[in-house]
Structure formats: structure tokens, C-alpha cells
Amino acid sequence: MESLSYTYKTTQPITKKVHVGVVGSGDLEILLFPTKKAETSVKICTGSDGFGDVWQNVLTRFFDRYPISADIVINDFGATPGVVYLRLTQAMEELSDEK
Known part of the structure; x- marks a missing residue:
């Protein structure tokens, strides 16, 4: 198991909790x-050790x-990088859902 932490400067606060996947x-x-x-x-928290650079690349692309x-x-x-990006995009859809 590996624990990774990243911080990104951002500008658009969310207003509700979201859980996907x-x-x-x-x-x-x-x-x-x-x-x-x-x-x-x-x-x-990931069970796949040694992929910190891959995680950072996927997250940077998402936050851009x-x-x-x-x-x-x-x-x-x-999860593969494609699945990670898919789930992040799914979370964005949940944020914009007007239920």
C-alpha cells in the first residue's frame, strides 16, 4: 500500500459532497x-506502489x-489512468447534477 498527497491551486469551490466508484x-x-x-x-491510498508520477500526470491534466x-x-x-480520469469526470457530472 502506498499513500500519496498532492496539492493544486484552484479557483472554483464545490458546494456539496460527492462519492463515485x-x-x-x-x-x-x-x-x-x-x-x-x-x-x-x-x-x-493505493495498492499499486511506484506510480506517483502517473497519478500526478492524471491529476494535473484533470485540474487544468x-x-x-x-x-x-x-x-x-x-485502476488504470483511464479509469481514474473517468471517475474524476463522473464526479464532475455529480457536482453539476440538479437532483
Whole structure:
């Protein structure tokens, strides 16, 4: 198990909690929490060691497109970078859902 932490300067605060995905083989869960900070903190717990650079690249690409301010927790069980980006995009859809 590896724990990773990243911080990104961001400008768009979220207003509600979001939970997408599940912790299962080849998947991950993402939890977003509102914050009053002008940045996003990302804490990752992953069973796949040694992929810090890959995580950073995926997250940087995401925050370049979606500069949301939140506290994010990601619990990973071997998801590929494509699945990670898909789940992050799914979380953005949940944020914009007007239920």
C-alpha cells in the first residue's frame, strides 16, 4: 500500500459532497468534500506502489481542465489512468447534477 498527497491551486469551490466508484479490482472510489481553501488537496491510498508520477500526470491534466477547490480522498484498487480520469469526470457530472 502506498499513500500519496498532492496539492493544486484552484479557483472554483464545490458546494456539496460527492462519492463515485467503488473500491474493487481495477476500480477506485473518489470522495469530494467542500473546502474554504483556494486549493485542492488530494490524498490517495493505493495498492499499486511506484506510480506517483502517473497519478500526478492524471491529476494535473484533470485540474487544468476542472480547477475545482475541494478536499479529495481516493481509495484505489489498481485502476488504470483511464479509469481514474473517468471517475474524476463522473464526479464532475455529480457536482453539476440538479437532483
